[in-house]
Amino acid sequence: MAMLPSGVFAVRYAQDRALLRTRPQWVSLALFMLLLALLPHLVTPRLLAIANLMLVTAIVVVGLQITLGYAGQVNLGQSAFMGVGAYAAGVLSTKWSLPFLVTIPLGGVAAALFGFVFGLSAVRIKGFYLALTTIAAQFIFHFAVLNLPVSWLGGSNGISMHPARLGGIEFSTDVSIYYLFLVSCTLMVAGAFGMMRSRTGRAFIAVRDDDVAAGMTGIPVVRTKAMAFLVGAFYAGIGGGLYAYYIRFISVDQFNLFNSVWYLGMIIVGGTGSIVGALLGTFLIRAFQEVVTSIGPLLAELVPWLGGDIVFASMNILLGGLIAFFVIVEPDGLMHRWNILKASYRLWPFRY
Amino acid sequence: MTLAATTTAPGTAPPVLGAEHMTLRFGGVTALHDVSLDVRADETLAVIGPNGAGKTSLLNVFSGFYHPQQGRCFFTGTEITGKPTHEIAQMGVARTFQGTHIFAGMTVLDNILVGRHFHMRTTIPQSFLYFPWAHREELRHREVVEDIIDLLEIESIRSALVGALGYGLRKRVDLARALAMEPRVLLMDEPMAGMNTEEKEDLARFILDIREARHIPVVLVEHDMSVVMDLADRVAVFDFGRKIAEGTPQQIQRNPAVINAYLGASA
Ligand SMILES: Nc1ncnc2c1ncn2[C@@H]1O[C@H](COP(=O)(O)OP(=O)(O)OP(=O)(O)O)[C@@H](O)[C@H]1O
Ligand SMILES: [Mg+2]
Numbered sequence: 057m058a059m060l061p062s063g064v065f066a067v068r069y070a071q072d073r074a075l076l077r078t079r080p081q082w083v084s085l086a087l088f089m090l091l092l093a094l095l096p097h098l099v100t101p102r103l104l105a106i107a108n109l110m111l112v113t114a115i116v117v118v119g120l121q122i123t124l125g126y127a128g129q130v131n132l133g134q135s136a137f138m139g140v141g142a143y144a145a146g147v148l149s150t151k152w153s154l155p156f157l158v159t160i161p162l163g164g165v166a167a168a169l170f171g172f173v174f175g176l177s178a179v180r181i182k183g184f185y186l187a188l189t190t191i192a193a194q195f196i197f198h199f200a201v202l203n204l205p206v207s208w209l210g211g212s213n214g215i216s217m218h219p220a221r222l223g224g225i226e227f228s229t230d231v232s233i234y235y236l237f238l239v240s241c242t243l244m245v246a247g248a249f250g251m252m253r254s255r256t257g258r259a260f261i262a263v264r265d266d267d268v269a270a271g272m273t274g275i276p277v278v279r280t281k282a283m284a285f286l287v288g289a290f291y292a293g294i295g296g297g298l299y300a301y302y303i304r305f306i307s308v309d310q311f312n313l314f315n316s317v318w319y320l321g322m323i324i325v326g327g328t329g330s331i332v333g334a335l336l337g338t339f340l341i342r343a344f345q346e347v348v349t350s351i352g353p354l355l356a357e358l359v360p361w362l363g364g365d366i367v368f369a370s371m372n373i374l375l376g377g378l379i380a381f382f383v384i385v386e387p388d389g390l391m392h393r394w395n396i397l398k399a400s401y402r403l404w405p406f407r408y
Numbered sequence: 409m410t411l412a413a414t415t416t417a418p419g420t421a422p423p424v425l426g427a428e429h430m431t432l433r434f435g436g437v438t439a440l441h442d443v444s445l446d447v448r449a450d451e452t453l454a455v456i457g458p459n460g461a462g463k464t465s466l467l468n469v470f471s472g473f474y475h476p477q478q479g480r481c482f483f484t485g486t487e488i489t490g491k492p493t494h495e496i497a498q499m500g501v502a503r504t505f506q507g508t509h510i511f512a513g514m515t516v517l518d519n520i521l522v523g524r525h526f527h528m529r530t531t532i533p534q535s536f537l538y539f540p541w542a543h544r545e546e547l548r549h550r551e552v553v554e555d556i557i558d559l560l561e562i563e564s565i566r567s568a569l570v571g572a573l574g575y576g577l578r579k580r581v582d583l584a585r586a587l588a589m590e591p592r593v594l595l596m597d598e599p600m601a602g603m604n605t606e607e608k609e610d611l612a613r614f615i616l617d618i619r620e621a622r623h624i625p626v627v628l629v630e631h632d633m634s635v636v637m638d639l640a641d642r643v644a645v646f647d648f649g650r651k652i653a654e655g656t657p658q659q660i661q662r663n664p665a666v667i668n669a670y671l672g673a674s675a
Contacts, residue, residue, distance in 0.1 A: 068555075069547050069550045073543075073547070123667065136413050157572055233470055251532060251536050255528045255535070256530075258518055260527065261511060261514055262511050262514075263514055266512075268473070269505065269509035269510065269511070271494050272473065272497050272502075272503045273497060273523055273585060273589065274498045275525055275526070277493075277494065287532065320470075343423075383476070
């Protein structure tokens with residue numbers, strides 16, 4: 057083997073490294089992307105609106121996956137980071153009249169800086185106390201928006217936005233927003249794969265699995281953990297900016313602690329340390345939330361003696377129960393189960 | 409087994425790594441007491457001593473993980489006392505661990521590639537955009553890693569998750585990761601502990617191969633005296649945080665203080 061010309065090595069390693077190795081994998085990805093591209097023609101407007109929310113949530117949750125699943129840093133402030141991105145994009149767009157192609161990345165940068173500050177203060181603490189610190193991000197965000205002068209961030213009135221524009225296109229319908237979100241989400245997910253399969257991703261996993269060994273292998277542990285916060289918050293900021301252009305109204309309540317907990321739930325259900333898991337978890341939890349919110353009123357109508365309050369409360373309990381179920385029964389998430397299935401399929405007799 | 413792998417007589421080259429009057433305390437416990445020690449280029453220096461003698465502490469001080477209260481450490485003439493661990497590692501001090509300290513969630517290949525981390529230059533934005541040169545850099549370093557995989561004979565487990573491997577193989581991955589750093593000195597903390605005879609023989613052979621192929625000076629903390637006699641050019645003996653003797657394996661075997669403190673106790 058050592059006698060092969062070096063070119064042969066490069067080809068072999070390149071193939072070995074490729075994410076999609078077989079033709080069926082390429083074909084299924086192409087079909088899946090085609091399906092996504094045609095989706096607006098296949099589903100009702102109501103479902104398309106849900107799809108839009110899923111896409112923007114997916115970006116935020118992939119970011120959380122990087123911080124939490126890859127680098128092992130608990131983060132319960134992802135929703136606040138998203139809010140920072142939304143407000144930054146909102147202010148830059150309404151007050152400075154900057155185009156969305158500029159405001160969205162800057163929103164990401166603003167969130168990344170906010171996240172980095174928390175990352176730096178949080179890297180020296182672990183587990184439960186780190187979770188508490190990131191919750192503080194949530195409260196600081198809330199406090200800042202509500203207490204800064206109303207002329208800055210709109211205070212409790214929020215900020216109303218114009219739709220995003222690109223050349224002659226105005227993204228004001230669900231269909232046009234869908235394509236904008238699909239492209240953004242695809243880009244962010246591809247970027248996440250690129251990062252996590254590079255030295256950056258390996259450094260993140262290294263500090264997660266054993267930060268003593270990581271340091272003695274030449275990885276700057278504190279900096280790496282802070283960078284994991286920065287990258288994850290950048291994703292949240294991008295998602296927040298896109299969300300702002302979709303809803304076209306920003307207020308603090310949209311970025312509360314409950315959302316952060318939901319994002320965490322999506323990671324738990326999908327599986328930690330897997331980008332596809334983050335997407336899967338987002339899809340399942342968002343779908344489940346939609347089912348519950350549409351069944352809720354129906355149930356309250358059908359069984360009037362139950363009363364609306366009880367129905368809604370029990371729906372939330374049901375959702376919480378689902379996540380608790382996963383924590384107990386399948387703590388590694390669905391992607392883990394899928395990988396086990398895949399491995400056993402590969403080991404099936406006479407299949408090489 | 410005798411060694412005559414090198415041209416310079418072992419033990420005469422200038423020091424790569426050194427400690428000067430180093431004292432390290434944990435509360436009331438003195439883990440290292442006024443220790444001075446040199447590791448010379450291209451030698452294998454064994455560090456032996458009973459449990460709690462301060463062997464791991466010595467390596468941890470060299471790695472920058474523990475900071476001595478008194479004394480200084482040098483690496484190739486530069487003082488490294490108080491420097492952060494990752495900087496010392498990047499200067500060329502690599503380390504294998506007592507027990508297992510490997511990245512359980514990664515494949516064998518990725519574990520070893522972590523050792524290449526500071527030799528690589530791709531930034532986060534570059535890998536986000538999947539620049540072609542980021543990809544090429546990855547392949548280039550992959551070749552370095554494949555050489556190490558060949559050397560340590562772990563080809564067949566390349567893509568296995570290390571969490572699923574047995575102890576002996578994990579220790580080999582640990583060593584592979586350290587070698588991937590292309591270190592200028594290698595610190596090994598009881599690499600043979602917990603291994604069966606066959607695994608020990610394999611590892612001893614690898615340590616000899618590394619020495620022959622790469623000329624990396626090695627500090628070997630080891631309990632097994634036959635291993636020490638076979639592999640080491642010089643031996644330093646520790647007891648209760650003090651260096652009580654230093655010399656060739658033959659001298660050490662005859663040293664009465666050593667026989668008293670260590671050999672006598674275990675043999
Ligand atoms: N982090 C620490 N905190 C407190 N005491 C420590 C610490 N590390 C080492 N010690 C103490 O320092 C002394 C030397 O320990 P060290 O681990 O260096 O011994 P060792 O020679 O490696 O022993 P072994 O053969 O058991 O590995 C012991 O008394 C130990 O309890
Ligand atoms: Mg020890």
